């Protein structure tokens with residue numbers, strides 16, 4: 533069974549202010565890396581735009597329309613301190629959510645074993661009714677709800693190893709016992725949420741914060757002692773990964789010191805859970821990762837692991 537790589541050129545047309553770390557070159561470096569012959573066996577597809585009713589699985593329709601209406605015809609519109617829209621942003625956000633939906637469809641119908649989506653804008657800071665932290669629509673949350681809505685599966689686990697806490701995903705599933713959200717992230721750090729004491733209404737939120745200076749040992753410990761046992765108890769029917777690579781040693785936005793072998797390790801551990809509980813079904817969505825070299829290398833080893841290489 534193959535691994536599917538999904539992207540779309542609209543991801544390059546979401547243009548941030550000068551000097552912003554969440555920039556189109558992030559997708560260009562991934563595209564270049566995945567052209568290597570090591571990835572010849574990847575299936576490849578282009579993400580469609582997600583229809584509004586799919587995004588509305590997680591966001592109120594008036595929020596979706598407000599984002600659309602905020603879209604500028606020229607120049608930039610700033611929605612919060614670090615979240616701006618260019619004329620291409622709304623279309624990119626629709627395709628970013630559409631990639632997540634397409635990945636779920638391909639995995640749930642058994643066309644592919646698993647899928648990796650390299651799109652931007654990312655999603656995990658987007659709350660039900662608020663854009664935030666470079667994010668507009670919560671792609672991982674949309675993937676989870678689409679899998680339940682379209683394919684009738686009961687339990688979805690979202691595992692988020694981006695260095696920032698996915699406050700948006702936590703917000704959306706806070707009171708939903710059918711979705712478990714598990715996160716490792718640096719604390720204290722933006723956005724400020726993600727304490728161990730934040731557990732959700734049904735004990736379905738699992739936060740395992742790391743401290744500045746932590747590296748692979750502490751990361752593996754968080755998974756071995758906290759996240760992996762909780763995942764196995766939960767027995768998800770699908771795993772969705774919020775795959776941010778900004779916990780990499782080289783990343784400029786945080787101070788966790790992961791290296792490529794740590795991303796191989798966590799990918800394989802999550803695939804073990806997927807094999808045990810979910811017939812291998814896993815959808816991985818790009819979130820952060822702002823050092824181009826660290827991002828390219830980390831995505832490469834993540835995708836190789838997904839391909840069981």
Ligand SMILES: [Zn+2]
Nearest residue numbers: 694696778820
């Ligand atoms: Zn991040």
